[in-house]
Amino acid sequence: MSTRLVVVHPDPEVLAEAAAARLLTRLLDVQSVRRPAHLVLTGGTVGIRTLAAAAASPLRTAVDWSGVHLWWGDERFLAAGDAERNETQAREALLDDLVATSGLPAENIHAVPPRDDEVGTPEQAAALYAAELARFAPDGASTPAFDVLLLGMGPDGHVASLFPEHPALEAPGWTVGVHGSPKPPAERVSLTFAAIGRAEEVWVVAAGAEKAERAAAALADGPVTTVPAVRAVGRHRTLWLLDVAAAADRG
Numbered sequence: 724m725s726t727r728l729v730v731v732h733p734d735p736e737v738l739a740e741a742a743a744a745r746l747l748t749r750l751l752d753v754q755s756v757r758r759p760a761h762l763v764l765t766g767g768t769v770g771i772r773t774l775a776a777a778a779a780s781p782l783r784t785a786v787d788w789s790g791v792h793l794w795w796g797d798e799r800f801l802a803a804g805d806a807e808r809n810e811t812q813a814r815e816a817l818l819d820d821l822v823a824t825s826g827l828p829a830e831n832i833h834a835v836p837p838r839d840d841e842v843g844t845p846e847q848a849a850a851l852y853a854a855e856l857a858r859f860a861p862d863g864a865s866t867p868a869f870d871v872l873l874l875g876m877g878p879d880g881h882v883a884s885l886f887p888e889h890p891a892l893e894a895p896g897w898t899v900g901v902h903g904s905p906k907p908p909a910e911r912v913s914l915t916f917a918a919i920g921r922a923e924e925v926w927v928v929a930a931g932a933e934k935a936e937r938a939a940a941a942l943a944d945g946p947v948t949t950v951p952a953v954r955a956v957g958r959h960r961t962l963w964l965l966d967v968a969a970a971a972d973r974g
């Protein structure tokens with residue numbers, strides 16, 4: 724039985740700081756009972772600000788980064804190093820520093836393959852990413868049992884690159900190539916809801932008045948076709964970390 728908790732913070736800055744502190748503490752708790760820990764990152768402004776807050780936190784040094792693996796819930800299908808890639812922004816916000824100073828092995832960063840001469844379609848990148856997930860899966864499974872899976876939420880209620888009324892919502896398997904994303908760039912790669920559901924804990928982090936209506940719809944268990952965030956559920960726990968503006972429409 725998965726429990727859901729909604730925590731509301733005064734503004735986006737405090738939300739990012741609180742999410743970062745919660746994330747670092749959760750990694751410490753996980754590492755006290757099992758190794759390695761698997762953390763799934765998200766793109767978007769709140770997701771990246773959370774990583775930047777973690778980078779600035781003294782708590783960061785308490786985590787044994789040698790035993791942490793990093794993944795992405797989705798990625799923009801762009802060339803390596805493109806400033807718009809979620810990987811690029813996460814490396815700049817936190818990961819490069821962890822590799823340089825805190826013992827995070829570079830090979831523990833499992834980026835979605837970028838567009839290049841060999842990988843020309845989101846489907847090819849999705850297949851390669853699924854194979855990497857399987858490499859680190861426990862026997863018989865197809866993905867690691869992610870300890871924490873972070874998700875931002877768009878004003879339309881999308882999470883990862885799973886958008887309303889989009890065929891990717893019902894994609895089989897663990898990863899999916901996405902075309903026609905309403906949020907640029909149009910081509911993306913995403914975990915499916917089956918993969919998201921493999922996470923022990925799913926945390927949806929959202930800030931701003933433009934998220935309020937869809938956040939309320941998701942928390943009222945609306946239809947996944949119009950508010951995909953409703954299906955972002957962890958096996959053990961689902962956290963909604965909101966600022967006051969994004970929580971304003973809740974009943």
Ligand SMILES: O=C(O)[C@H](O)[C@@H](O)[C@H](O)[C@H](O)COP(=O)(O)O
Pocket residue numbers: 765766767768769770797798799809874875876877878881882883884906
């Ligand atoms: O690739 C992306 O853009 C993200 O993964 C996407 O799912 C993002 O998290 C939401 O769109 C929220 O983004 P904001 O926090 O910037 O509103």
